[in-house]
Amino acid sequence: MSSEHFKILKEINSLSQKEAEHNQEIQKEEKRLHNLTEMRSTRTSELDSLTDNKIQLEAEILQQENELAKLQKDLERDKINLSSITTNESLNNLENQIKDKEGKIEVLEELAFTQLEKVDELEADIQTAKEFLAGSLETLKEIEKEVESETKDLNDEVKKVKNRILLLLEEVPPNFKSLYERVMTKNIKTSVFTRIKNGSCEFCRFQVSSNDKINIEDNLQLKTCSSCSRIFIPEQAFY
Numbered sequence: 001m002s003s004e005h006f007k008i009l010k011e012i013n014s015l016s017q018k019e020a021e022h023n024q025e026i027q028k029e030e031k032r033l034h035n036l037t038e039m040r041s042t043r044t045s046e047l048d049s050l051t052d053n054k055i056q057l058e059a060e061i062l063q064q065e066n067e068l069a070k071l072q073k074d075l076e077r078d079k080i081n082l083s084s085i086t087t088n089e090s091l092n093n094l095e096n097q098i099k100d101k102e103g104k105i106e107v108l109e110e111l112a113f114t115q116l117e118k119v120d121e122l123e124a125d126i127q128t129a130k131e132f133l134a135g136s137l138e139t140l141k142e143i144e145k146e147v148e149s150e151t152k153d154l155n156d157e158v159k160k161v162k163n164r165i166l167l168l169l170e171e172v173p174p175n176f177k178s179l180y181e182r183v184m185t186k187n188i189k190t191s192v193f194t195r196i197k198n199g200s201c202e203f204c205r206f207q208v209s210s211n212d213k214i215n216i217e218d219n220l221q222l223k224t225c226s227s228c229s230r231i232f233i234p235e236q237a238f239y
Contacts, residue, residue: 002220003220003234003237004237005171005172005173005176006234007237008168008171008172008176009172009176009180009193009233010193010233010237011168012165012169012180013180013191013192013193015161015164015168016161016165018161019158019161019162019165022154022157022158022161023154023158025150025154026151026154026158029147029150029151030147030151032143032146032147033140033143033144033147036136036140037140040133040136040137040140043129043132043133043136046129047126047129047130050122050126050129051126053122054119054122054123054126057119057122061112061115061116064108064111064112065112068105068108068109068112071104071105071108072105075098075101078094078097078098078101079098081094082094082095082098169181175222176222179222179224179231180192180231183224183230183231186229188228188229188230190203191203191230192231193230193231193233194225194228194230194231194232194233195232195233195234195235196208196213196216196217196232199213201225201227201228201230201232203225203228203230204225204227204228204230206225206227206228208225208232216232216234217234217235217236220234220237
């Protein structure tokens with residue numbers, strides 16, 4: 001094998017790393033958009049929930065107001081009827097009814113006051129949510145434009161790199177190409193290449209036999225580390 005084939009593999013790897021960097025930048029840009037979209041989705045759900053709670057609470061208040069109006073009407077009628085009672089027993093019963101209704105009215109009035117305060121709080125929260133959604137919509141539109149512009153340039157670069165890699169792979173022997181593609185599927189970190197240093201793989205320190213060392217360095221054979229699967233680059237082709 002030629003040392004140039006190894007150098008081509010190194011160039012391909014360098015381009016692959018550049019492609020990965022571009023893809024990371026694309027993901028970073030898209031994440032900006034995703035995060036704001038998620039925030040808006042969460043706030044929209046909160047707004048829907050707050051609105052539903054307000055509607056439900058207002059319905060309860062209306063029901064209590066109707067009940068309160070009926071109790072007050074009944075109370076007024078009972079107070080008028082006091083003057084027409086002729087027996088002590090009937091008088092006591094009616095007075096007890098009046099006290100019971102007055103107690104219920106007091107409870108309902110206190111409850112109505114508390115619920116009206118809750119309605120005010122819900123309205124404030126609803127307004128805050130609406131203001132956030134309105135303001136973030138403008139921000140979202142701005143970020144969409146920025147992300148579209150940035151990712152377009154980055155995607156163009158990724159296409160160029162991919163095309164360059166395809167062309168370079170055609171310049172190496174089939175076994176170089178297949179081995180490189182197989183090693184790339186392992187998602188090896190840092191680099192898919194290594195070299196022999198002090199009789200071992202420079203990355204994982206796995207011992208290389210004397211025969212393998214001769215075949216790699218002198219005969220330029222294509223070999224991978226038995227431990228970390230990285231491709232050995234002969235010293236004469238490493239730089």
